Amino acid sequence: MITIKDLNVWYRDNKILDNINLDVPRNVILTIMGPSGSGKSTLLRAINRLIEIYPGVRVEGEIYVDGVNVFKARTEDVRRNIGMVFQIPNPIPNMSIFDNVALGPKLNKLVKSESELRDIVKWALEKAYLWDEVKNRLKEPAAKLSGGQQQRLCIARALAMKPKVILMDEPTSNLDPVATNRIEELMVELKKIVTVVLVTHNPAQAARVSDYVAFLYKGRLVEVGSSSQIFTSPKNELTEKYITGRIG
Amino acid sequence: MSRLIEHPLGIVMLLVISIISVMIIFLIIQSIPILLYRGLEFLTTSSWNPVKEEYGILFALGGSVVVGLISVALGAVLSISLAVFVAEISPVRLRSIFVTLNDIGAAVPTVIYGLWGLIYLAPFLYDYVMAPLSTFLSNVLGVPSRPGTSIFTASVLMAIMIVPFSSAIIREGLLSIPTHLREAIISIGATKWELIWIQVKMVKNYIIGGLLIGFGRAVGETVAVAMVVGNVIQPEFYKIFLPGYTVSSLIADQYQNAEAYTYMVSALFAASLFIFIVGLLANMVGLSMVRRK
Numbered sequence: 352m353i354t355i356k357d358l359n360v361w362y363r364d365n366k367i368l369d370n371i372n373l374d375v376p377r378n379v380i381l382t383i384m385g386p387s388g389s390g391k392s393t394l395l396r397a398i399n400r401l402i403e404i405y406p407g408v409r410v411e412g413e414i415y416v417d418g419v420n421v422f423k424a425r426t427e428d429v430r431r432n433i434g435m436v437f438q439i440p441n442p443i444p445n446m447s448i449f450d451n452v453a454l455g456p457k458l459n460k461l462v463k464s465e466s467e468l469r470d471i472v473k474w475a476l477e478k479a480y481l482w483d484e485v486k487n488r489l490k491e492p493a494a495k496l497s498g499g500q501q502q503r504l505c506i507a508r509a510l511a512m513k514p515k516v517i518l519m520d521e522p523t524s525n526l527d528p529v530a531t532n533r534i535e536e537l538m539v540e541l542k543k544i545v546t547v548v549l550v551t552h553n554p555a556q557a558a559r560v561s562d563y564v565a566f567l568y569k570g571r572l573v574e575v576g577s578s579s580q581i582f583t584s585p586k587n588e589l590t591e592k593y594i595t596g597r598i599g
Numbered sequence: 600m601s602r603l604i605e606h607p608l609g610i611v612m613l614l615v616i617s618i619i620s621v622m623i624i625f626l627i628i629q630s631i632p633i634l635l636y637r638g639l640e641f642l643t644t645s646s647w648n649p650v651k652e653e654y655g656i657l658f659a660l661g662g663s664v665v666v667g668l669i670s671v672a673l674g675a676v677l678s679i680s681l682a683v684f685v686a687e688i689s690p691v692r693l694r695s696i697f698v699t700l701n702d703i704g705a706a707v708p709t710v711i712y713g714l715w716g717l718i719y720l721a722p723f724l725y726d727y728v729m730a731p732l733s734t735f736l737s738n739v740l741g742v743p744s745r746p747g748t749s750i751f752t753a754s755v756l757m758a759i760m761i762v763p764f765s766s767a768i769i770r771e772g773l774l775s776i777p778t779h780l781r782e783a784i785i786s787i788g789a790t791k792w793e794l795i796w797i798q799v800k801m802v803k804n805y806i807i808g809g810l811l812i813g814f815g816r817a818v819g820e821t822v823a824v825a826m827v828v829g830n831v832i833q834p835e836f837y838k839i840f841l842p843g844y845t846v847s848s849l850i851a852d853q854y855q856n857a858e859a860y861t862y863m864v865s866a867l868f869a870a871s872l873f874i875f876i877v878g879l880l881a882n883m884v885g886l887s888m889v890r891r892k
Contacts, residue, residue: 401786406691427788435786441779445801454797455787505783512787 352377352546353398353516358412360393360402367393369570371412375563380538380547382557382578385567386598391550394567395518398548399433400426417515431459434509434517434545438524440501442493442508449489451504452476455512471511478544479507480537499530506537510545517541519549523556535560554594558582566590568598626875629868636862641869645834647849649856654866656846656873661836662828663818663845663874665750670757670817671810677758678766678813679799679806685766686773687795698770704763713826716756721747721827724755729840741838751839753828753848757820761813768812768889772805773798804888811885815878821847846874 353375360368368390375381383391396402398414400421414421421429434455442451452472455461462468472489476482481503485496493504502522509517519538523531538547538560551557557564557578564581566573566589574587585591592598633641637654644655685697725747733743743749776798784794799806829842830852836843844852850867857863 399786401782404782404785427790430786431788433786435783437779437783439777439779441777441783443780443784443797443801445803454784458790458793459788508783508787 352417353548354413354415355394355398356413356415358394358397358410358414360390360397360411361409362405363407367570368397371572373565373572373575375546375548377546378542378544379562380542380549380560381563381565382549382551382561383565383567384551384554384557384593386593387552388569389567390570391552391567392520395435395520395548395550398516398518399430399435401430401435427459431455431461431512432515434506434512434514436502436505436509436517436519436522438521440498440505440525442496442501442504444492444494446493447490448485448493448496448504451493452507452511455508459512461512471513472507475507475511476504478510478541479503480533480540481507497530499526499533502526502530502534503537506534506541510541514545516546516548519547521550521552524552531556554582554596558594566593568593623875626868626872629865630872631865633862633865633869636865641866642873645832645836647832647853649860649863652860652862654862656849656866656870658832658834658836659844659846659849659870660873662750662833662843663847663877665836665839666754666757666824666828666845667814667818669751669754669839670761671814673755673758674761674765674813674817675806675810678762678769678809681762681766682769682773683795683799686770687798698767701763701767701770705767709760709820709823710826712756712760713823716752716823716827717746717748720756721749721752723747724749724752733840737840739838741835741841743840744842748827748829748842749840750828750833750836750843753824753845754839756823756827757817760820760823761816764816765806765809765813768809769802769805772802772809772889776801804891808885808888811881811888815881815885818845818874818881819847819878821851824848825851846870 355371355373358368358371359366371394383394385391393402397410398416402408402410416432449472452475453468456468456471462471473482476485481500484500493501496504523534526534535556538549541547549560561578563575564578565575566581568589574581574585574590581590582594585594633654640655642660643657645658646653646655681701685694685701689697725743725745729743729747729749729751733740781794784797789797824845825848828845828848830844830848831842833841833843835841850871854867857867
């Protein structure tokens with residue numbers, strides 16, 4: 352589904368990512384884990400080319416999403432097919448719950464009528480386990496929701512574009528354990544319809560939800576494998592040290 | 600209260616507050632005679648004839664309101680564009696230069712704006728805007744005359760003068776939008792202009808607040824306006840190509856003779872009381888909009 356070939360990223364003179372090669376199969380959760388500063392967020396932002404909005408960033412290499420080389424496509428088309436969820440739940444505060452979810456389909460002209468838009472918003476909110484909690488208050492500002500609800504709203508906002516991939520950048524690091532648990536359950540459910548790439552610095556979370564795990568350390572991809580292999584018999588000493596809490 | 604008095608800075612604070620209060624009280628006391636003498640006619644008629652002790656400031660109130668409204672409308676377009684340019688479009692490396700230039704605009708003494716407005720802006724507007732437009736709009740807007748001093752010229756000059764203030768407020772609003780929100784908007788496929796439009800709507804309160812503060816400034820500004828507005832008693836103050844008065848330019852222009860007449864001092868105080876109230880309200884509402892987020 353996603354193929355990353357010889358990816359190098361520089362910020363000014365610093366090399367942030369060093370020759371990354373990675374394959375992500377369809378409909379799985381692949382977790383990129385590693386200590387802070389290892390380049391996890393950069394790798395995630397390279398996939399939807401969000402990294403390019405920052406001045407001083409240079410990218411080399413190829414990334415294919417569903418067969419399309421993202422660096423040769425229009426950025427808007429790339430991002431339409433790749434949803435993203437962030438560390439801080441970030442619905443647009445002055446927009447209603449409905450408008451937040453409707454924004455992606457509207458901007459990308461994915462719907463032809465109001466009723467089609469309502470259907471897609473309902474579908475996305477249902478998929479994000481939020482519909483029952485908000486169906487009677489769709490016009491209320493998104494800022495009125497709790498943190499966990501806001502994060503599920505952001506997942507619905509990403510889903511509403513019917514993307515093939517969802518990128519999640521430490522989506523539970525600002526949530527309490529109960530809300531975290533719900534988001535993790537949701538991720539497992541989501542892989543039926545999308546491919547999920549999750550970034551976390553929490554090995555326990557990686558173990559709970561992932562099919563595949565990639566361990567990133569100082570900009571290099573140290574080890575990739577199935578979740579069970581990485582957590583039971585890591586091949587690399589660094590990986591073992593990280594999952595046992597001796598580095599990071 | 601006793602804590603305030605004990606602290607040396609508290610005493611300074613009390614002093615400042617009492618000076619402002621005394622000023623306002625005097626403003627009100629001094630305004631009473633003309634209001635008793637002329638009643639509501641002081642506000643609803645356009646006459647300024649000290650010899651007959653006739654004072655009606657509708658022409659000046661109207662001039663102030665027209666200058667305030669036109670300058671805010673023009674200033675809105677200019678200041679939103681400028682703020683968007685500095686915060687969103689200009690390269691980050693050049694941003695601080697633009698911010699400094701913008702802030703210098705706010706620090707230029709108003710008399711310099713006035714002089715520039717009189718010597719350059721008024722003739723320019725006469726040649727390229729007022730004279731051409733008046734060939735077919737003279738019924739509505741009046742027939743302009745050289746050197747181009749008019750309500751319209753004062754409005755354009757005020758628009759230029761409030762832009763540094765309101766655009767700075769709007770710019771700070773735009774720059775205060777957290778990066779992760781910008782990333783979120785971009786990540787759902789927004790183009791550069793869609794991103795800008797969504798962000799401009801997010802800072803709506805900053806825009807309204809910045810413009811209200813600008814309006815307060817436009818209504819109260821004296822020197823620069825007095826230099827370009829023409830200073831003519833013009834009951835048809837809505838004919839903006841004609842010279843006119845604003846309340847502040849009226850006061851600046853008339854105060855020298857005021858002591859010679861029975862009610863003129865009071866009339867000028869009452870006029871200033873009204874622009875003071877309007878300016879204060881605009882500032883207070885504006886500031887509360889900016890703080891509300």
